[in-house]
Structure formats: structure tokens, C-alpha cells
Amino acid sequence: AERTYIMIKPDGVQRGIVGNIISRFETKGYKLSAMKTKEASKELLETHYSDLVEKPFFPKMRDYMMSGPVVCMVWEGKEAVSTGRKMLGATNPLESNPGTIRGDYCIEVGRNICHGSDSVENAEKEIALWFEEGEVMDWTCHSKDWIYE
Numbered sequence: 001a002e003r004t005y006i007m008i009k010p011d012g013v014q015r016g017i018v019g020n021i022i023s024r025f026e027t028k029g030y031k032l033s034a035m036k037t038k039e040a041s042k043e044l045l046e047t048h049y050s051d052l053v054e055k056p057f058f059p060k061m062r063d064y065m066m067s068g069p070v071v072c073m074v075w076e077g078k079e080a081v082s083t084g085r086k087m088l089g090a091t092n093p094l095e096s097n098p099g100t101i102r103g104d105y106c107i108e109v110g111r112n113i114c115h116g117s118d119s120v121e122n123a124e125k126e127i128a129l130w131f132e133e134g135e136v137m138d139w140t141c142h143s144k145d146w147i148y149e
């Protein structure tokens with residue numbers, strides 16, 4: 001099944017929105033395959049955001065991402081990558097729809113609470129980057145026949 005990498009950024013942790021975000025993915029029907037807290041290093045962030053390192057906002061964004069712990073998660077299920085992005089909402093929270101995580105809980109692009117992989121290929125890369133082998137579980141959810149037909 002498809003897996004996506006969802007990360008709660010330091011502002012989401014500081015503001016106590018961790019449980020809410022987990023709950024949204026759980027109640028949607030996705031399966032939690034891995035989860036941990038982590039302090040992101042400079043090197044890790046430069047790899048994760050390799051397409052953004054040259055942007056003028058990158059140093060500030062990297063400091064923000066290193067300002068406290070993040071929560072790293074892998075969620076699994078049908079079209080988890082594209083649906084995960086929809087659940088997060090648009091990158092700029094002023095443009096995210098109400099009902100999405102960013103639409104409901106934040107205001108600025110530099111404090112937008114969560115990250116979600118933007119393609120299946122990038123999801124695989126990000127999961128391999130943020131998790132060690134053995135940290136991502138393969139398990140059977142007993143609700144699966146009530147979630148999928």
C-alpha cells in the first residue's frame with residue numbers, strides 16, 4: 001500500500017496540535033506505520049529540503065525547523081500521498097481551506113505546522129531519510145474490511 005511521510009513541525013508540537021493531527025489521519029482510515037519525535041539536524045534538513053536550499057527564506061526556515069522537536073510519522077493507505085496533502089491544506093495557510101490542518105490552525109507560511117510528501121517517489125525518499133530500517137512497521141489493521149470494500 002502507498003505510504004506518505006507526514007511531519008509535525010516544531011510549532012505544531014509547541015502549540016499542542018500533535019494529538020489532533022494524529023487523530024485526523026487515524027479517523028480518516030489511514031494506518032500508522034511509524035512514529036517518533038526527533039530533533040532535526042542541519043544536514044538532515046538540507047537533504048530533506050534540497051530543492052529549497054538556495055531560496056532566500058531557507059536559513060530562517062531551517063532555524064525554525066531546528067527550534068524544537070518534530071514528530072515524524074508514516075501513514076499508509078489508498079492514495080495516502082495526495083490525500084495527505086489535501087488534509088494538510090495549501091502551503092500558505094491564508095489560502096488553505098477551512099477543515100484542513102493548516103486552514104484550521106495557522107496563519108503564516110513560515111509557521112505552517114506540518115509537512116506532507118508531494119509525490120510517491122519523494123515519500124519513499126523521505127521515509128528512508130527520517131527513519132531507520134526496522135522503525136517502519138508492517139501490520140494488519142483489524143478495521144481494514146470496514147474501511148476498504
Ligand code: GTP
Nearest residue numbers: 052057061090091109110111112114115116117118
Ligand atoms: P511541505 O509539506 O512543508 O513540504 O510544504 P509544501 O510542499 O506545501 O511547500 P514547499 O515544499 O514548497 O515548501 C516547504 C516549506 O517551506 C513550506 O511548508 C514552508 O514552511 C516553507 N516555505 C515555502 N515557501 C516559503 C516562503 O516563501 N517563505 C517562508 N518563510 N517559508 C516558506
Ligand code: MG
Nearest residue numbers: 115116117118
Ligand atoms: Mg514540500
